[in-house]
Each structure stands twice: as structure tokens, then as C-alpha cells.
Amino acid sequence: MELTVQGRRAYAYTGGKAFDPALPTLVFLHGALHDHSIWTLLSRWFAHHGWSVLAVDEPGHARSEGPPLPDVEALADWTLALLDAAGVQQAALVGHSMGSLIALEAAGRAPERITRLVMIATAYPMKVSEALLSTARDAPLKAIEMVNNFSISSHASKPGYPAPGTWQHGANRALMRRVHGAQKDVNLFHHDFSVCDRYANGLQAAAKVACPVHFILGSADQMTNPKATRELAAALKARVHTLPSGHSLMQEQPDGVLNALRGALA
Numbered sequence: 001m002e003l004t005v006q007g008r009r010a011y012a013y014t015g016g017k018a019f020d021p022a023l024p025t026l027v028f029l030h031g032a033l034h035d036h037s038i039w040t041l042l043s044r045w046f047a048h049h050g051w052s053v054l055a056v057d058e059p060g061h062a063r064s065e066g067p068p069l070p071d072v073e074a075l076a077d078w079t080l081a082l083l084d085a086a087g088v089q090q091a092a093l094v095g096h097s098m099g100s101l102i103a104l105e106a107a108g109r110a111p112e113r114i115t116r117l118v119m120i121a122t123a124y125p126m127k128v129s130e131a132l133l134s135t136a137r138d139a140p141l142k143a144i145e146m147v148n149n150f151s152i153s154s155h156a157s158k159p160g161y162p163a164p165g166t167w168q169h170g171a172n173r174a175l176m177r178r179v180h181g182a183q184k185d186v187n188l189f190h191h192d193f194s195v196c197d198r199y200a201n202g203l204q205a206a207a208k209v210a211c212p213v214h215f216i217l218g219s220a221d222q223m224t225n226p227k228a229t230r231e232l233a234a235a236l237k238a239r240v241h242t243l244p245s246g247h248s249l250m251q252e253q254p255d256g257v258l259n260a261l262r263g264a265l266a
Contacts, residue, residue: 001054002063003085006078010085011063012036012054015047019054021087024115026265028055029079031097031121032192033144033176035062038096041254042261051265054086058102060188061179068183068191072098072199076105083113092116092265097224097247098196101126108205117209117236118264120216120257121247123224124202124232128193136190143189144176153220153246168251206235213238214264216257218245239264 001019003010012019013036026046028039036043036055043055059078060068069075079102083091092115095103100119107114136143148169180188213236217226224247233240241260245252 003082005082005085008059008065010056010059010065010082012056012082012086013039013043015043015045015053015055017047017053019086020052023050023052025083025086025088025091026051026053027079027082027091027093027103028053029093029095029099029102030056030058030061031095031099032196033061033179033189034096035175035179037062037175038250039094042094042250042258045258046261046265052088054082054091056082058099060183060186062182066183066186068186068188071195072101072105073201075102075195076109079103079106080110080113089113090115092118094118094120094261095122096120096250097122098126098192101196101199101202104202104209105199105205107211108201108208111208111210114209114211116211116265117213118216118261119213119238121218121221121224121249122215122232123228124199125228126196126199126224128197133190133193133197136193137187140180140187140189141177144173144180147176147223148173150222151247153218153244153252168248172248172251202232203235206232209236212264214260215240216249216260216264217242218247218249218252219243220245221247223247 057064060066093103100122
């Protein structure tokens with residue numbers, strides 16, 4: 001599904017069903033150097049179980065027109081503008097990693113419009129090590145290898161989604177290379193990491209959130225350590241679900257994430 005958001009083309013996957021703004025709406029927001037495809041299982045399940053789904057490509061990522069937006073605050077405004085473009089008054093937001101910060105900021109900016117907030121593999125502050133930032137700047141393909149090693153808890157994770165035998169490291173590496181390589185004028189990896197690293201409004205946004213909040217965290221997450229969520233979880237009165245996984249929960253624990261999300265949105 002293509003929409004015009006803030007004057008530019010935006011793409012959202014609707015889970016294999018025609019989008020109907022009269023149904024409850026669920027918006028999925030991806031993390032750094034990803035796109036809508038990380039949500040395929042979840043978006044299809046909810047689209048076929050009573051929800052209208054928008055699994056977006058954020059500006060400058062995959063099918064959505066650039067340039068990439070400069071910070072979490074601008075991305076939150078874009079998300080709310082996306083709801084306007086789709087004719088949606090209220091929606092639940094689900095975000096992974098960088099996307100969880102965007103969802104948090106959007107829920108703080110328009111609390112009356114957000115019915116549920118689910119933050120997956122989140123942390124606040126979401127600081128990025130100088131070593132990883134500098135590698136993303138100077139050698140992004142090397143940084144992609146580093147992030148894959150940090151994000152997936154085992155080099156040979158049990159096959160599952162999207163099909164038995166899928167190599168999770170290789171699939172995620174290919175996705176990140178494709179999203180990065182499509183942006184010719186910007187080092188998208190360094191840009192996305194910098195967006196996460198600079199965000200400083202999390203507790204202020206949390207104070208304005210009015211809806212129920214759930215965290216879905218990986219116990220072996222080396223990118224956003226679960227210990228780094230405690231202050232934010234307390235501020236949001238969030239219910240925390242922990243799964244045996246690294247940062248890439250949707251790939252490592254697809255059924256666990258789906259079950260936690262079903263409970264959060266019930």
C-alpha cells in the first residue's frame with residue numbers, strides 16, 4: 001500500500017489483506033537498517049485476525065521515499081502523519097529497537113491517538129558504543145557483520161520463521177546490505193545508529209503516555225540489554241515479557257513474540 005505522507009511517497013505492507021480504516025489499526029515500526037519485511041509473520045497474523053495493519057518502511061528505507069529523517073522526534077511526527085494519510089484516528093504501535101523509540105515518542109506526542117504501545121528489544125537511553133558508531137561510519141559492511149554477531153544469540157539458531165532451514169545471520173545481513181545500499185546519498189547505517197544514540201526525550205515522552213504499555217525483551221540481547229529498561233519500564237508502568245533470545249526476537253522467537261503480542265493487544 002502506498003500513501004503520501006508529508007508530501008513524499010510512503011510504503012506500508014498490509015499483511016495480505018486490503019487496508020480498512022474502520023477496523024482496529026496496528027502500526028509496526030522497524031529498527032535500524034531494516035524494513036517492513038521483519039514483521040511479515042506478525043503483520044499477516046493480525047491482518048487475518050480482525051486488525052488493519054500498516055507495517056511501514058520508514059523514510060529513506062526500502063520502498064519509502066527519502067531522505068531519511070534526522071531524529072526520533074521527526075520520525076514520530078511522520079508516524080502520526082501516516083495515520084492521518086491512512087484515515088486512522090487511533091492505532092496501536094509496535095516498534096523494534098529504533099522503532100520502539102519512535103513509537104514511544106509518538107505515543108507521548110499524541111496520547112489520545114495511541115491505544116497500545118509495545119516496545120520490542122528496547123532500551124533507554126539507547127546509546128551506541130563509539131566503536132560501533134565509528135565502524136558504521138567508516139566501514140558499514142563490517143559494522144553489519146558486527147551487529148549480526150551481537151543481535152542473534154547463536155550462530156546456528158534453531159530453524160523456524162520464515163521457513164525451516166533459514167540461515168538467520170545470512171538473511172539479516174542480506175536485508176541490511178540491501179537497505180543500506182539503496183540509499184546512495186547517505187550512510188544509512190551510521191544515520192540510524194546516530195538517531196538512536198542521540199534520543200534524549202524518553203522519560204519526558206513516557207510521562208505523557210496514556211495507554212497500556214508492554215515490553216518484549218530478549219534475555220540474551222547484547223544490543224539493548226534488558227537491564228537498561230528498568231527506569232523506562234517503571235515510568236511507563238510497563239508489563240515486561242522476556243524471551244530466550246538476542247536482539248532479533250522476531251526471527252529467533254517468532255511464536256513467543258506473537259503470543260506476547262497477542263496478549264498485549266487483547
